[in-house]
Amino acid sequence: IEPDKILEKFKEQKVNEEEAIKKLIPELSKIQGLSDKKAKIEIFEGKEGMKTVMSRILKDNxxxxxxxxxxxxxxxxxxxYLEHWHKQRIKQKMKMKVIYNQSAESKERVEEGPSLKLSEIKFFPAPHHSPSGTIIYGDKVLITLWNLEFPLAISIESKEITENYKDYFEVIWRVAKK
Incomplete structure (x- = not known):
């Protein structure tokens, strides 16, 4: 190759590479958009895990x-911890709607009262007992298992999933008893 042609060849190759990259950008943006729509899932174990997941609610406010x-x-x-957590929730003026299981434990909890300020409370229409619960806020759903031996929480961050859980909550809320 003649020395004069080297620079010309290099410029031509650079233009071709830039055009190829420009064509890739829309495809890369589509892929990134898809990954943004995926649910983010985290698992929290033990007492410390439960504290962490609950403190995130206060942080997200x-x-x-x-x-x-x-x-x-x-x-x-x-x-x-939960007594302190509710005091902080009330201080931050966070409201909650709760549908408790019909059980002696939940009725006792409701009667205690002070930590349930800024709360609307109802009960499942039929006797029901389960150590698991669901917390819905923002774009997050927390599925909690308050088991004394092995407490566990699963956090799902997804607008679509959260909307489905909110709809489900509203259906139950309509039939729940005060």
Whole structure:
């Protein structure tokens, strides 16, 4: 190759590469958009995991959140932490709607009262007991298992999944008893 042609060849190759990259950008943007729509899932284990997932609610500071399947068992697992957590929730003016299981534990919990300020409370229409519960806020759904031996929480961050869970909550709320 003649020395004069080397620079010309290099410029031509650079133009071709730039055109190829420009053609790839829309495809890469589509792929990135798809990955943004995927649900983010995290698992939290043990007492410390439960504290972490609950503290995230305070950090995210939603104006309102929704809980169903709650039985008050968490208070046996983390009594002082949850009492402090509710005080902080009330201080942050976070409202909650709760559908408790019909159980002696949940009725006792509701009667205790002070930590349930800024709360609307109902009960499942039929007797029901389960150590698991669901918390819905923002774009997150938390599925909690307040088991004394092995507490566990699964956090799902997805707008679509959260909307489905909110719809489900509203259906149950309409038939739940005060």
């Amino acid at each position: 939603p104006q309102e959140f929704f809980v169903y399947g709650s039985s008050g068992v968490g208070y046996k697992l983390l009594p002082f």
